[in-house]
Amino acid sequence: MTANSLQGKGARRQNEHLPLRERLRWLTRSLSLLALVSVVAGLLWGGDRLFQKLDVPIGVIGVKGEFTHVDQGDVQAMVEPLINGGILSLNLAKIRHQLELHPWIEQVAVSRQWPGGLVINVVEEVAIARWGGHGFLNSRGEMLEIGDNSDLMHLPLLQGQVHTERSLMKAYREVAQLLLPSGLKIVALKRDVRGAWWLSLENGLELVVGRGQVMEKMRRFLVVWELALKTQVGRIARVDVRYDNGVAVQWAEKISAVQLKEISVLIVAPGLPGQA
Structure with missing residues (x-):
């Protein structure tokens, strides 16, 4: 063994x-x-x-929001094909994503409402400016399709080359914010093919900004505006802010040599950013 x-x-x-x-x-x-x-x-x-037992069918679709360009019925029609199953089976993220693809919908919040309801809160896009001859832009510089735009002609006009909508909207918002404390409002902003900028203000004033350093030039203009030009706005046709140490003013009417000298002293005496 x-x-x-x-x-x-x-x-x-x-x-x-x-x-x-x-x-x-x-x-x-x-x-x-x-x-x-x-x-x-x-x-x-x-x-x-x-x-x-709890995954009951959706019986009610509620659409909330302030609507001008979006129809509530269209929102419901977009949602209905996305409802497969009951209230617990819903893919809320998918519904929100699909609705936000609509050109006039900026933001959507989707929630369940027991026992068998679906609530959709819609925030419409807002047209911030006109683009060229026919288009409109939202705050991000995205194109909006508008049928009846007769009530939007008061919006500022932005003009530029194709595919520059976003950059012009960004510039418009930055300059508009800079001008706001002085009570100045942009009615038109243009960038030509050479990259030169032009502004028209609500008070009738035109600004020649030129290429580059837009914000720096606008800050320099505001210094001169507060010192001397604000009280002369009715006499001014155009202001050229392309210079490093000041601005050039084109007068809408003739002024006397004494008045011109007084205005020049007001501008030069305190000094401008960039002056030696």
Whole structure:
């Protein structure tokens, strides 16, 4: 008889004589595991049944918001094909994404309303400026399609090359913010093919800005405006701000040499940004 056979028989005898306590411990563990599996299976089954019971069909679609260019019926028509299943099965993110693809919808919030309702809050795009002869831009410089635009002709006019809408809108917003404390409002902003900028203000004033350093030139203009030009606005036709140390004024009417000298002293005496 070999040594391996003897070892095998010894192991079997050892297993046959395992203490009762060890066997009971093993049985307890097995039963506990079986009970845990049963509980998990029951929870899954019960959860699925509960989900099916709560996942009731959508009965009402409520659309809220202030509407001018978006029709509530169109919003509902866009949502209905996206409703597959009940209220819990809805993919709210997908519904929101699809609605925000609409050219006149800026933002959408979608929420469930128990027991079977869907609430959609819509924020419309707002036209900030006119673009060229026919277009309109929102605050991000994106084109908007508008049918009846007769009530939007008061908006400022932006003009530039194709595909420059975003950069012009950005410049318009920055310059408009800069001018706001002085009570000046832009009615037209243009950048030509050479990259030169032109502004028209609500008070009838035209500004020749030229190429580059737009914000720096506008800050320089505001210094001169507050010092001397504000009280002379009715006499001014155009202001050229392309110079480093001042501005050139084209007068709409003749003024006397004394008046011109007084205005020049007001402008030069305090000094301008960039003067030595």
